[in-house]
Amino acid sequence: MKSWTATARGPPTPQSLTLAASLPLPTLPPNSTALLLKITHVALNPADLVLLRALPPWLPFRRAPPVPGMDFAGVVVAVGDGAGLSSSFAVGDRVCGALGLAAVLRGEGTLAEYVLVESASVAKMPLREGWGLREAVIDYRIHDPLEEHLAQKFGEQQFDAILDCAGSQALFSHSPRYLKPEGKFVSIVGGWSQGVVPFVRNKLRPRFLGGTPRRYDLFLLSSSGSIAKEVAGWVEQGVIKQAVIDSEYPMEQAVEAFQKLATGRARGKIVIKVASTE
Ligand SMILES: NC(=O)c1ccc[n+]([C@@H]2O[C@H](COP(=O)([O-])OP(=O)(O)OC[C@H]3O[C@@H](n4cnc5c(N)ncnc54)[C@H](OP(=O)(O)O)[C@@H]3O)[C@@H](O)[C@H]2O)c1
Incomplete structure (x- = not known):
């Protein structure tokens, strides 16, 4: 083959x-x-x-x-x-x-x-069948620095959750300005320098030592099949369009x-x- x-x-x-x-x-x-x-x-x-x-x-x-x-x-x-x-x-x-x-x-x-x-x-x-259309996006290159733009635009109506696919420390450090206090910040960027070190710092550093007062999680793909089955279900239900x-x-x-x-x-x-x- x-x-x-x-x-x-x-x-x-x-x-x-x-x-x-x-x-x-x-x-x-x-x-x-x-x-x-x-x-x-x-x-x-x-x-x-x-x-x-x-x-x-x-x-x-x-x-x-x-x-x-x-x-x-x-x-x-x-x-x-x-x-x-x-x-x-x-x-x-x-x-x-x-x-x-x-x-x-x-x-x-x-x-x-x-x-x-x-x-x-x-x-x-x-x-x-019949995929739908995407929602609007904010272009990070036009709104640079992104966290300042988010703070201005979403300071009043804050996000429930942020899924970070770029591994941005600044996005998390500034998140109290646009992420609800009970909100969750999830990064999917793994790897030693991008994933492990920020995870330890952002997850474990207490607030009195300068830790960001928002919940931080690292999501890494597992091969158990449970994620693939869940995502397949989302496609069938139309959650992913x-x-x-x-x-x-x-x-x-x-x-x-x-x-x-x-x-x-x-x-x-x-x-x-x-x-x-x-
Ligand atoms: N946790 C997991 O299980 C899992 C699974 C898959 C992937 N990942 C990780 O997730 C990350 C993204 O994966 P990917 O497949 O999307 O990678 P990719 O194909 O390399 O991503 C490219 C995209 O990222 C955008 N981008 C680059 N820098 C950015 C920034 N600073 N802010 C916002 N957008 C930026 C680019 O947009 P422009 O061209 O417009 O700049 C482009 O659309 C990688 O680090 C990957 O290793 C994790």
Whole structure:
């Protein structure tokens, strides 16, 4: 099967990423609770870039060369025979989810034609037609500094919650000016310097030592499948009205897709189409 492999550590280039034409097809072991998926789409995630840059491809505990990619959509082509799995999944089901870090560290990522995925990490694809339109946005480049603009515009009518997808310390430090006292600030930006250090500082520093008097949380994706199932439900119920796609690349152009991701300027998800959904 075709599969992208990380052949050198570093930024995404034709040297660090190679399209292997004939890697062996993964097979389900006996009593497995996994599914064999034909991958149709992979959505790139900045965490993929961190792993490409940080992890050497020769780690001894994983197969060589490692396959990158975490987030996936695909079709079930074989169901493991363990734990009554066949009552929950059938060949032909369209599914989606995200692999856990452990699978990616083992080099068993999703940027391949076929992947074995633990059934617990998988949600059935939501069925919904007719996406709606987005709400209005505040452009942070026009209103710079953003926190001053928010304080002026939302000082009276404060927010109930803020979800920070950029990892902005200033946005949290100034939040008492525009976030309700009982409001919650949630950052999704992980990583040692952006995620862990701010988390410790913002979560644990008491107010009398200068801590910001608002609740701070760090949300990190888990591969349990519960998040994928919840999000699939939101799509079906119409809570999520639009999937924002920046661009779609064919399987052969994954390097270009990663390079677009590395600009930090994507407007929505960058998707690699691995195969047709037919
Ligand atoms: N917690 C989790 O489970 C989880 C899951 C997925 C992603 N993440 C993390 O979430 C972050 C965002 O992910 P992503 O996929 O959206 O990354 P991305 O594709 O790199 O985000 C690019 C977008 O961010 C905007 N942007 C850049 N700097 C900004 C700033 N200072 N303020 C507001 N917007 C800014 C850009 O807008 P302009 O081009 O207009 O500047 C662009 O639209 C990353 O750090 C990623 O690692 C966490």
